[in-house]
Amino acid sequence: MKFNFENQVALVTGGSRGIGKEISQMLAEAGAKVVINYRSNKTAADETLAQLAGDGHFAVKADMGNPADLKTLVDQIISTHGRIDVLINNAGIFEAHPILETNFDDWQTAWQNILNINLVGPSNLIHLCSQHMAKQGGGRVVNVSSRGAFRGEPDCPAYGASKAGMNAMGQSLAKKLAPQNIFVHTVAPGFVETEMAKEALKGENGVALRSQSPLNRVAKPEEVARTVMFLASAGTEFLTGCIVDVNGASYLRS
Numbered sequence: 001m002k003f004n005f006e007n008q009v010a011l012v013t014g015g016s017r018g019i020g021k022e023i024s025q026m027l028a029e030a031g032a033k034v035v036i037n038y039r040s041n042k043t044a045a046d047e048t049l050a051q052l053a054g055d056g057h058f059a060v061k062a063d064m065g066n067p068a069d070l071k072t073l074v075d076q077i078i079s080t081h082g083r084i085d086v087l088i089n090n091a092g093i094f095e096a097h098p099i100l101e102t103n104f105d106d107w108q109t110a111w112q113n114i115l116n117i118n119l120v121g122p123s124n125l126i127h128l129c130s131q132h133m134a135k136q137g138g139g140r141v142v143n144v145s146s147r148g149a150f151r152g153e154p155d156c157p158a159y160g161a162s163k164a165g166m167n168a169m170g171q172s173l174a175k176k177l178a179p180q181n182i183f184v185h186t187v188a189p190g191f192v193e194t195e196m197a198k199e200a201l202k203g204e205n206g207v208a209l210r211s212q213s214p215l216n217r218v219a220k221p222e223e224v225a226r227t228v229m230f231l232a233s234a235g236t237e238f239l240t241g242c243i244v245d246v247n248g249a250s251y252l253r254s
């Protein structure tokens, strides 16, 4: 599938590694000017930046959990490129907090961190970017959610809740923003071969997780990235509000 993002400016949160790295590379290959956001690993961000095709790309350190960082990030994109066409809300964290083994203070911390980074941060970026997109005449948002929103996350309930919230937020904002030609799509992957899933995919546990799909494997980052690219591209306007499963039929929701 060939994509065309010539003359478009795209922000990819968590664009330095994993799924976000693949998305950044595909967007650059398709002609976009890509802004890679990361939290702390500057080396990974710089390495990914150096591999991008074309020019006009840059990387910005900003914590999704910090609204002031996100305001600075979007201001920097506008002062450099004067516009923003595509927002990919990809950054996220998964930190276990099993209810019976987590003390009350740690439970508070886990819920606050995970909801802030996985849900409130993406909502803040949609707010900041949509002001510019509306003035420009339109834009695209793709949120990277998770199968866990539907199937449950017994050991990481805040993660499941954050992604369910992301799904609902995407649907609400798809309705609100469509008259401004801003389209909001969501992708819900199952397990993907990245750093985030590395531990879970080891040994016997990994064998069991792979067997959840009739393909007997988990997703490759590029499979999620290709779906994101499709949704972010022109011609998918009427999909706005969708939630697309990328889980190899490991979990079929009705």
Ligand SMILES: NC(=O)c1ccc[n+]([C@@H]2O[C@H](COP(=O)([O-])OP(=O)(O)OC[C@H]3O[C@@H](n4cnc5c(N)ncnc54)[C@H](OP(=O)(O)O)[C@@H]3O)[C@@H](O)[C@H]2O)c1
Pocket: 013, 014, 015, 016, 017, 018, 019, 020, 037, 038, 039, 040, 041, 042, 044, 062, 063, 064, 065, 090, 091, 092, 093, 094, 117, 144, 145, 146, 147, 188, 189, 190, 191, 192, 193, 194, 195, 196, 197
């Ligand atoms: N991997 C899976 O099995 C899987 C399954 C379903 C859904 N997902 C979702 O897919 C998305 C990408 O996951 P992944 O597997 O590619 O993750 P990953 O390999 O762990 O990479 C995470 C990326 O997000 C950045 N990041 C983390 N916390 C951040 C913060 N507070 N502010 C800004 N950036 C932050 C990281 O930057 P630094 O390196 O600088 O920290 C890194 O670039 C996430 O939303 C995840 O929930 C993943």
